[in-house]
Amino acid sequence: MMLTVTDLSIARGGIPVLEGLSFTLGAGQAMVLRGPNGIGKTTLLRTVAGLQPPLSGQVDVTPESLVYAGHSDGIKPTLTVTENLNFWAQAFGNHDISAAIAAFSLGPLAARPAGALSAGQKRRLGLARLLVTGRAIWVLDEPTVSLDVDAVAMFAAAVRAHLAQGGAALIATHIDLGLSEAQVLDVGPYRAKPLDIEDFDGAFL
Amino acid sequence: MIALLTRDIRLAMRAGGGFGLGLSFFLIVVVLVPFGVGPQSALLSKIAPGILWLGALLACLLSLDRIFALDWEDGSLDLLATSPLPMEGIVSVKALAHWLTTGLPLVLVAPVLGVLLNLPEAGFLWLTLSLALGTPALSVIGTFGAALTVGLKRGGLLLSLLVLPLYVPTLIFGAEMARRGAEGFDITTPLLLLAGITCGTIALLPFASAAVLRVNLR
Numbered sequence: 001m002m003l004t005v006t007d008l009s010i011a012r013g014g015i016p017v018l019e020g021l022s023f024t025l026g027a028g029q030a031m032v033l034r035g036p037n038g039i040g041k042t043t044l045l046r047t048v049a050g051l052q053p054p055l056s057g058q059v060d061v062t063p064e065s066l067v068y069a070g071h072s073d074g075i076k077p078t079l080t081v082t083e084n085l086n087f088w089a090q091a092f093g094n095h096d097i098s099a100a101i102a103a104f105s106l107g108p109l110a111a112r113p114a115g116a117l118s119a120g121q122k123r124r125l126g127l128a129r130l131l132v133t134g135r136a137i138w139v140l141d142e143p144t145v146s147l148d149v150d151a152v153a154m155f156a157a158a159v160r161a162h163l164a165q166g167g168a169a170l171i172a173t174h175i176d177l178g179l180s181e182a183q184v185l186d187v188g189p190y191r192a193k194p195l196d197i198e199d200f201d202g203a204f205l
Numbered sequence: 206m207i208a209l210l211t212r213d214i215r216l217a218m219r220a221g222g223g224f225g226l227g228l229s230f231f232l233i234v235v236v237l238v239p240f241g242v243g244p245q246s247a248l249l250s251k252i253a254p255g256i257l258w259l260g261a262l263l264a265c266l267l268s269l270d271r272i273f274a275l276d277w278e279d280g281s282l283d284l285l286a287t288s289p290l291p292m293e294g295i296v297s298v299k300a301l302a303h304w305l306t307t308g309l310p311l312v313l314v315a316p317v318l319g320v321l322l323n324l325p326e327a328g329f330l331w332l333t334l335s336l337a338l339g340t341p342a343l344s345v346i347g348t349f350g351a352a353l354t355v356g357l358k359r360g361g362l363l364l365s366l367l368v369l370p371l372y373v374p375t376l377i378f379g380a381e382m383a384r385r386g387a388e389g390f391d392i393t394t395p396l397l398l399l400a401g402i403t404c405g406t407i408a409l410l411p412f413a414s415a416a417v418l419r420v421n422l423r
Contacts, residue, residue: 049287052423068287072280078219079212090208091288129284 001026002065002137002168005048008057009192012043016055016192023185025137025168030159030182033172039187041172042071045141048170067092067135071142073126077115081106081125084114089132100131103158104151119146127155130162138162138169144177152177206290206298213302216275223271227264227307228314234260235318246323253322254332254383260318261311261336262343262376268307269347270364272299273355273418282355286422292415300341300348300411308340324387331386335399339379342403345410346371352414355421375402 001024009019017040025031033041047054048061049068075084085097085106101107104124109117114125123146130138138159144152156178159169163181171177217224238256239249276282285295315336316329324332350368354360382395 046283051283051286063287064289066287068283070280070283072278072283074276074279074281074284076212076216076279076281078216083212083215087208087212088284088288091285091290093289133288 002061003048003170004058004060006058006060008044008047008059009055010040010043010047010052011055011192012040017043018187018190019055019192021057021187021190025170027136027166027168028163030163030169030171030179032177032179032182032184033170033187034174034184035187039191041187042141044187045139045170045172046070049139061137065135066137066139067130067133068139069126069130069141069143071145073122073129075114075122075125078113080111080113081117082110084125085128085132088129092133092135094132094134097128097132100128103131103161104128104154120148120151123147124151124154127158131158136167138167138171140169140171140173142173143171144173144175206294209285209290209295209298210302213299214306217302217306223268224306224310227268228310230267231260231264231311231314232318234263235321239321250323250325250387253319253324254328254387255380256322257315257319257324257332258336258339258376258380258383261315261340262372264311265307265340265343265347266365266368266372268303269351269368270354270361272303272348272351274351274360277355282418283422286419292418293411296348296352296414296418297411300345300414303348304341304344308336308344312336312340327389328383328387331392332383335379335382335386335396338382338396338399338403339375342375342399342406343372345403345406346375349410349414349417352418352421355418375399378402 003025005021005023008021010017023031033044035041045068046052048059049066050063082097085100089095089097101110104127106124106128109121114122117125127143143155147155159179162169235257242249273282276285286292312333316333319329319332347368350364353367354364357363378395378399382392382399385392385395
């Protein structure tokens with residue numbers, strides 16, 4: 001197994017949001033996280049990515065095998081598309097960005113400053129970053145925001161190609177990606193119980 | 206690491222990068238002081254080392270909040286934190302990039318601006334040397350302050366208040382070294398103390414900065 005989550009409880013802003021969550025993700029597998037707004041999908045992904053510690057439970061993953069993509073793409077508006085991708089490729093110890101540019105058809109935009117791109121084009125650039133990292137597990141938070149239908153298909157194709165190479169993907173999304181092989185995990189049932197009222201008072205007394 | 210350094214320098218040089226901000230502030234301070242003090246060249250040359258040091262320090266302070274704030278806003282900081290670069294390396298490179306784009310230009314223009322303040326001839330070498338020795342400490346300490354306040358909206362005020370007391374020793378020994386140099390006294394003691402402060406902060410503070418950055422990213 002590439003990623004094993006055991007009896008995980010997580011909190012956002014000091015308030016528990018999910019508890020008792022367990023799942024595994026192996027090579028070639030994708031998992032789609034679903035659940036209403038505010039349930040803790042982003043918090044879960046950030047915990048898996050190692051950006052914040054869990055309340056309890058365990059995340060077993062090699063940190064060096066994982067790449068995280070959040071709500072914002074980490075794009076510098078004054079650098080060109082190529083410079084942005086080159087930077088991330090070098091940061092992850094790679095050099096070749098041509099495959100990533102081709103996968104998200106960024107070729108015609110390659111010399112443009114990223115600040116001049118539309119929201120959807122920026123997102124495509126943000127997703128192309130995943131390909132240049134060469135990491136096996138993709139942890140993606142709402143990757144399809146502001147993408148059009150064609151770009152969503154491009155993204156789904158990129159995920160499929162990644163899975164075919166033995167990668168894995170953990171994706172929080174609200175829309176249908178057309179990834180029929182992906183397991184779906186609805187995190188709704190794992191919602192943390194509200195704090196006990198007496199305990200709640202206790203913190204203030 | 207080198208990729209991060211070249212990216213940061215490139216970002217600083219491009220439009221809106223704030224490369225000239227510290228320099229122009231330094232220029233303004235040094236040009237305006239003689240107007241405020243009046244045409245007394247003896248007094249000016251006496252206070253020149255202090256004014257130049259103070260101007261350089263404030264110019265440095267001006268660009269500190271950009272070190273992490275921009276990367277935090279556009280999400281790069283999260284992505285850098287999950288990249289293979291160690292956090293200590295990231296903050297060290299950030300501090301180095303800040304020094305190369307802010308501290309080093311200040312060191313280079315200080316002798317030129319010294320003329321405006323009637324800095325004694327003997328002082329030019331020691332002023333430049335003291336700034337070259339002291340400004341790296343300003344950048345490293347400032348990076349620590351920026352790491353502490355990353356994620357706070359309009360954190361600049363808090364950042365200045367946090368960093369100013371930490372800047373005091375550098376200012377005291379830096380200005381003292383420049384003053385003694387200008388007046389032809391022995392500069393060994395302030396030189397050693399200033400070098401010690403710089404080496405100490407460069408050796409220790411990146412670890413503290415990395416630790417607070419990890420907490421702030423949660």
